[in-house]
Amino acid sequence: MNMIRTKAPSETQNSDLLHLQEACKKHDNISLTFPMExxxxxxxxxxxxxxxxxxxxxxxENGDYECSAYTIPANRQRGYFTILLEELLKETGDHDLVFPAEETCEDxxxxxxxIGADLWYQEHLMELTSSAFLKTGLTKNNxxxxxLTLSMTCDDEKEPSLCTFLINGSPVGSCYLDFRGQSASYFYGFEISESLRNQGLGSACxxxxxxxxxxxxGFEKIKKLILQVSGQNGPAxxxxxxxxxxxxxxxSYYIY
Incomplete structure (x- = not known):
């Protein structure tokens, strides 16, 4: 066997990595991919x-090593991952290793x-369709x-839109919308002014x-809103x- 460490995979190695990734995605029914940092x-x-x-x-940026690992399904439980992990640990020293994982992948x-990794926290991808919102929606007797008014600005059609919430012309909160195609938008960076939190303003915004x-x-084509939230953020x-x-x-994020 041959163990290779590289920061610049060759064209052949990149092809092999893609094949490995796709084989695991298909076998495990997962969506995770190798990072492209x-x-x-x-x-x-x-x-x-x-x-x-x-x-x-x-x-x-947190001072950890974030890791993604894949082994060809037919070659699992033969110690191949352990061989690579031991080599990685020689380089990372006392730094933590963080492994993103989908809980549906039992392997x-x-x-x-x-290996003794502990569950650290979870991130959830959530979505709301226009039809679901019409059935539920948030109460407006707030x-x-x-x-409350809303101002939406975007300097470039390809850039996210900044949404600013105002009361009597003064900003009290903000968020961003990244319009993806013609039917979905990604919602992120939702913040409320610290002095006005826990008073129902977040719900109103x-x-x-x-x-x-x-x-x-003007927004008839938006059919779905998507967001990502930490499982530790109970109020959100x-x-x-x-x-x-x-x-x-x-x-899920596991720490080792």
């Missing part, structure tokens, strides 16, 4: 010309438990509702935004569920 380090385990297993890692979860997107002329999860958002995918 510029500073990625790849550990590749070959047997002759066949890529058996690979780990891709990069040093993130991944079993492997992470076997003390902020009558005075979200209600106004959803009304604008799904009910007002509760607000989004109340508005009709449904969890469509969950990603």
């Amino acid at each position: 510029e500073e990625c380090i790849f550990y590749l385990l070959y047997e002759e010309d066949s890529l058996l297993s690979a780990i891709c890692t990069f040093f993130n 991944t979860v079993l492997t992470l438990h076997a 003390r902020f509702s009558d005075s 979200l209600s106004l935004l959803l009304d604008t997107l799904f009910l007002r002329p 999860m509760a607000l989004y569920k109340k508005a009709g958002f449904q969890i469509t995918e969950s990603l």
Whole structure:
């Protein structure tokens, strides 16, 4: 066997990585892919010309190494991942390794438990369709509702739109919308002024935004709103569920 460490995979190695990734995605019914960060380090385990297993890692802003690992399904439970992990640990020292994983992939979860990795936190992908919002929606009998307005600005059609919530002309909150194609928008960066939190303003702002997107002329083509939220953020999860958002995918982060 041949173990290769590289920051610049060759064209052949990139092709092998793609084949490995797609084989695992198909077998495990997952959507995770190798990260594409510029500073990625790849550990590749070959047997002759066949890529058996690979780990891709990069040093993130939190001071951890974020890792993605794949092993050809027919070659699992043969210690190939362990060989690469031991090589990686020689380089990472005392830094934590963080492994994103989809809980539906039993092989991944079993492997992470076997090496002693602990579940750190979860991220949830949630979505709300226009039809679901019409059935549910947020209550509007809120003390902020009558005075709250929304300003949407975008300097470039290809850039996200900044949404600013105002009361009497003064900003009290904001968020971003990234319009993806003709039918969906990604919602992120939702913040409320710190002095006005826990008073129902977040609910009022979200209600106004959803009304604008799904009910007002000019946004008829928006059929779906997508967001990502940490499972540790209980208040946000509760607000989004109340508005009709449904969890469509969950990603767990294990720390080793």
